[in-house]
Amino acid sequence: MRSPSITKRFLFQIFGLFSLVRGYNIVALIVAQYLTARYILVPTRSLMEVLLDVDLFFLILASAATTASGYIINNFFDAATDQINRPNKYVLEHLVSQQSQLVLYFVLSLLALFFAGLVSIRAVLFFGFYILAIALYSSVLKRWYWLSNWFAALLMILPFFVITLYFKNFDTLIFLHAGYLYLLILSRDLIKDLQNYKGDWVHRYQTMPIVFGIQKSKGLISVVVVGALVMAVVLLDYPMGLMYYYFLLALVFLLFVLVLLWFSRSQKTYLWLHNLLKLLILIGVCSIYFFNK
Numbered sequence: 362m363r364s365p366s367i368t369k370r371f372l373f374q375i376f377g378l379f380s381l382v383r384g385y386n387i388v389a390l391i392v393a394q395y396l397t398a399r400y401i402l403v404p405t406r407s408l409m410e411v412l413l414d415v416d417l418f419f420l421i422l423a424s425a426a427t428t429a430s431g432y433i434i435n436n437f438f439d440a441a442t443d444q445i446n447r448p449n450k451y452v453l454e455h456l457v458s459q460q461s462q463l464v465l466y467f468v469l470s471l472l473a474l475f476f477a478g479l480v481s482i483r484a485v486l487f488f489g490f491y492i493l494a495i496a497l498y499s500s501v502l503k504r505w506y507w508l509s510n511w512f513a514a515l516l517m518i519l520p521f522f523v524i525t526l527y528f529k530n531f532d533t534l535i536f537l538h539a540g541y542l543y544l545l546i547l548s549r550d551l552i553k554d555l556q557n558y559k560g561d562w563v564h565r566y567q568t569m570p571i572v573f574g575i576q577k578s579k580g581l582i583s584v585v586v587v588g589a590l591v592m593a594v595v596l597l598d599y600p601m602g603l604m605y606y607y608f609l610l611a612l613v614f615l616l617f618v619l620v621l622l623w624f625s626r627s628q629k630t631y632l633w634l635h636n637l638l639k640l641l642i643l644i645g646v647c648s649i650y651f652f653n654k
Contacts, residue, residue: 381436381462382429382469389646390428394421394524396649401535402528404653416480420527423476423488424520430469431495431516433462438499484523491519506567510554514547534599541596542642544589549638551582552622556631579622586622590615603651607644614641 379385399411411417437459470492477484495516503509518539525535554561554568555578561568570578593608593615601608618637625631 378465381433382465383432386432387425387429389643390520391421391425393646393649394424394520396646397521398524398528400649400652401538402525402530417524417527419476419479420484420523421520423473423480423484424523426469426473426476427488427491427495428520430466430473430492431499433466433469434496435499435503437462437466438503487523487526491516504567506569506572510547510550510569513550514543517546518543534596537592537596537599541589541592542645544585544592545638545642545645548582548585548589548618549635549642551578551585552631552634552638554578555582555625556628556635559628582622583619586615586619600653602653604648604653607648607651610644611641 395411398414398417399406399408403411473488473492474485477488494512498509498512498516502512521539521542525531525539551569554570555575557568558570558575562571569581573581590612593611597605597608614637618634621630621634621637625634
C-alpha cells in the first residue's frame with residue numbers, strides 16, 4: 362500500500378505532466394479543430410458526420426500529439442529562464458525529470474507520425490515537417506529576435522491549416538480568420554516577451570524588449586494589435602451569423618489591451634495582458650459554434 366507522501370508526489374507529477382504538455386491548450390485545440398471543421402470548413406455536413414470522419418479524427422490526434430511534444434521540447438530548452446520567470450511552474454513541471462520529458466517527447470512525436478500515416482503519406486510529410494520546425498524553433502530560432510515570435514505564431518495555426526487542406530476549402534473568409542488568429546497569437550507572444558524580460562536578460566536571450574527596449578517593443582505590439590483590430594473590422598463585413606457579436610466584442614477587448622499596454626510597468630500587468638488575449642482567443646473558439654446561426 363502506498364504511503365500518503367508517495368501518493369501525494371504521484372498526484373503532483375500528474376499535475377506537472379498536465380502542465381508540461383499544456384493539457385488545457387490541447388483540449389482547446391481539439392475542440393477548436395472540430396468546431397472549425399463542422400461550422401466553417403464543411404457547414405453542409407452534420408456534427409455526427411464530422412465526428413465520425415475517421416481520417417479527420419487521426420489528423421486531429423496527430424495535431425494534438427505534435428503540439429504536446431512541442432510544448433515539452435520548448436519547455437526543455439527554456440528550463441533556465443523558467444526558473445526565474447515562473448519558479449512555481451518550473452518546480453511543478455520538473456517533478457517529471459528531464460530524461461522522462463525527452464522520452465515522452467519522442468513517444469508523442471512518433472505517435473503523431475503514426476496517426477498521420479493512417480491517413481496518407483502526405484500527412485506524414487506534413488507532420489514530419491511540423492515536428493522538425495518546432496524542434497528548430499525551440500533549439501535555435503527562439504533566440505533570433507527578428508524571427509522567433511513570427512515563426513512561433515505560424516506554428517500555432519498550422520493545425521488548422523492541415524484540416525483546411527484536408528477539406529480543400531480555400532475560401533477568402535478562411536484566410537481572413539487565419540490572419541486574425543495569427544495576429545492575436547503574435548500579440549500574445551510579444552507581450553509574453555515583456556513578461557519574461559528579467560529571465561531573458563539574465564540568460565542573454567535576444568528578444569525584442571532586450572534588443573530594442575520596452576517602449577519600442579510596445580510600439581511594435583501596438584502595430585500588431587491594430588492589425589488584429591483592422592482584421593476584425595474587415596470580418597464584420599462578412600455574413601457570420603451570431604459570431605458577428607464576437608468580433609464586436611473583440612474590437613472593445615483589443616482597444617482595452619492597447620490602452621492597458623501603454624500603462625503597464627510590471628511583469629504582473631504584462632501577465633494580465635497575456636491572459637486577456639488568451640481569453641479572447643478562447644472566446645473566439647467557443648463562438649465558432651454560432652457561425653452562420
